[in-house]
Amino acid sequence: MHDQRLPHQRPRTARTIFPSPIGRQRTRFSLTLVGAAIAMLGAGSIASCDADRATGPSAEAIATGRDIFRFDTFGDEKFWTDTLRMHEVIQAAVTPGVALSVGLKVDADALPQAVKDALAAGEVDLNSTATTLALLKMSAVVGLKGDVQTVNGRDTLLRVGTTCALCHSTVDDSFAPGIGRRLDGWANTQLDPGAIIALSAALTSEQKAVYNSWGPGRYDPRYNIDGQNTPVVLPPAYGLHGVAKETFTGDGPVSYWNAYVAVTQMHGQGNFTDPRLGISIEQEPDLVTSKLPALRDYQLSLRTPKPPAGSFDAAAAQRGRAVFTGAAQCASCHAGSTLSDINSGKLHAPSETGMDPRYAARTAEKAYRTTPLRGLFQHAPYFHDGSAATLADVVAHYERTLDLSLSTIQRRDLIEYLKSL
Numbered sequence: 001m002h003d004q005r006l007p008h009q010r011p012r013t014a015r016t017i018f019p020s021p022i023g024r025q026r027t028r029f030s031l032t033l034v035g036a037a038i039a040m041l042g043a044g045s046i047a048s049c050d051a052d053r054a055t056g057p058s059a060e061a062i063a064t065g066r067d068i069f070r071f072d073t074f075g076d077e078k079f080w081t082d083t084l085r086m087h088e089v090i091q092a093a094v095t096p097g098v099a100l101s102v103g104l105k106v107d108a109d110a111l112p113q114a115v116k117d118a119l120a121a122g123e124v125d126l127n128s129t130a131t132t133l134a135l136l137k138m139s140a141v142v143g144l145k146g147d148v149q150t151v152n153g154r155d156t157l158l159r160v161g162t163t164c165a166l167c168h169s170t171v172d173d174s175f176a177p178g179i180g181r182r183l184d185g186w187a188n189t190q191l192d193p194g195a196i197i198a199l200s201a202a203l204t205s206e207q208k209a210v211y212n213s214w215g216p217g218r219y220d221p222r223y224n225i226d227g228q229n230t231p232v233v234l235p236p237a238y239g240l241h242g243v244a245k246e247t248f249t250g251d252g253p254v255s256y257w258n259a260y261v262a263v264t265q266m267h268g269q270g271n272f273t274d275p276r277l278g279i280s281i282e283q284e285p286d287l288v289t290s291k292l293p294a295l296r297d298y299q300l301s302l303r304t305p306k307p308p309a310g311s312f313d314a315a316a317a318q319r320g321r322a323v324f325t326g327a328a329q330c331a332s333c334h335a336g337s338t339l340s341d342i343n344s345g346k347l348h349a350p351s352e353t354g355m356d357p358r359y360a361a362r363t364a365e366k367a368y369r370t371t372p373l374r375g376l377f378q379h380a381p382y383f384h385d386g387s388a389a390t391l392a393d394v395v396a397h398y399e400r401t402l403d404l405s406l407s408t409i410q411r412r413d414l415i416e417y418l419k420s421l
């Protein structure tokens with residue numbers, strides 16, 4: 001009975017809550033690791049998956065992809081549990097209060113009504129790790145998947161892993177701050193992945209210092225590969241339909257990057273090879289590759305969210321569009337319907353737009369992709385390294401580096417246009 005309710009909850013609600021869905025869905029992953037070898041999954045083979053989209057994906061493929069995006073760990077428990085021992089940390093110290101403070105989100109739709117009522121009435125102890133375990137058991141913590149079982153009569157977190165939703169989903173706060181409906185594809189600008197990883201006792205103090213240096217909304221997806229530390233902002237995963245190449249440096253199409261992240265960052269079990277980066281990983285069974293097409297279909301189905309009503313001046317935005325294409329010369333790179341010239345194969349040397357060259361230097365292409373402008377209201381700060389805190393800072397940056405001379409009104413209109421995208 002204990003495992004059926006949140007700690008410190010009044011008995012009134014105890015009987016009606018917590019059907020335990022995750023217990024039944026429990027999945028076991030084979031942990032066989034064959035080791036690094038030359039893999040067949042090169043950027044080329046993935047590129048060809050992205051080509052056959054003429055007919056559009058089925059609703060079924062999209063739904064499958066959504067489940068993968070939200071709930072699939074690709075067997076990465078071998079890292080988050082066996083290596084980092086995060087299950088011990090969570091159980092010992094990560095109360096819901098701590099979880100929310102590092103930007104983790106709770107999916108209100110996964111909570112039974114009785115739990116919502118108890119939360120609303122302030123009857124749930126947010127300072128108890130037992131509550132965190134109860135939430136994990138209900139699959140309610142966005143991007144984390146826990147295997148909670150009863151051991152000696154107590155809820156115990158046996159294994160924990162991460163999913164894509166960790167960094168690329170948030171919630172709408174409709175229930176409470178940090179608790180609401182999922183917003184897939186939205187960058188979780190409050191999530192502090194470095195601070196979460198740094199909770200692990202399995203790291204050196206030097207590693208912890210690096211992870212703790214990133215701050216909310218930032219992550220370095222190459223630190224564990226090359227040892228360098230130039231974190232980038234967590235980008236949104238929506239609005240990528242029709243964009244030929246993903247990542248800030250245009251390293252490859254969606255599925256290339258998904259495989260990279262799933263295998264090298266989440267530490268899922270699968271294959272990823274890129275000779276340009278000197279990476280060749282092959283693990284059996286491969287729990288990643290077969291899921292890439294549906295995962296891609298789901299991501300490409302995620303539309304850019306519309307800016308909230310009243311968040312920009314529509315008439316000024318209309319005029320700002322003319323500034324964007326005219327006086328400010330933005331459209332020379334932010335071209336076409338995606339507002340990026342990446343589809344014509346162009347990448348830009350960091351110096352062209354006054355960008356810090358260090359991150360690009362660590363990537364396959366060594367140059368920056370013109371970011372497809374989308375949902376800018378949602379994911380400040382801007383540029384790969386978050387060096388522009390606001391859209392006004394973005395415009396000021398370009399005025400300096402491109403030597404533009406905009407009037408005060410042009411500048412303001414241009415900013416309103418950017419807010420409208």
Ligand code: HEC
Nearest residue numbers: 163164166167193219233234235237246247248258261262
């Ligand atoms: C720990 C946080 C984290 C997780 C987990 C994560 N990503 Fe990302 N993702 C990032 C970062 C950081 C970048 C930016 C890297 C770059 O552009 O060089 C990124 C980039 C992307 C992009 C490119 C966006 C663009 O503008 O081109 C897509 C698409 C994406 N991720 C999808 C996924 C999918 C699918 C998964 C699960 C397989 C996933 N991510 C897991 C942090 C994460």
Ligand code: HEC
Nearest residue numbers: 328329330333348353355368369370371382383384394398
């Ligand atoms: C020479 C090509 C070029 C021109 C001209 C250009 N941009 Fe960019 N833009 C880029 C590149 C490349 C990036 C990615 C840089 C990075 O992330 O470090 C970018 C990024 C951005 C971003 C960040 C988007 C995000 O999601 O973080 C904004 C906003 C933006 N540009 C707006 C503009 C505006 C406004 C103008 C005109 C004043 C302009 N750009 C002119 C190439 C260009």
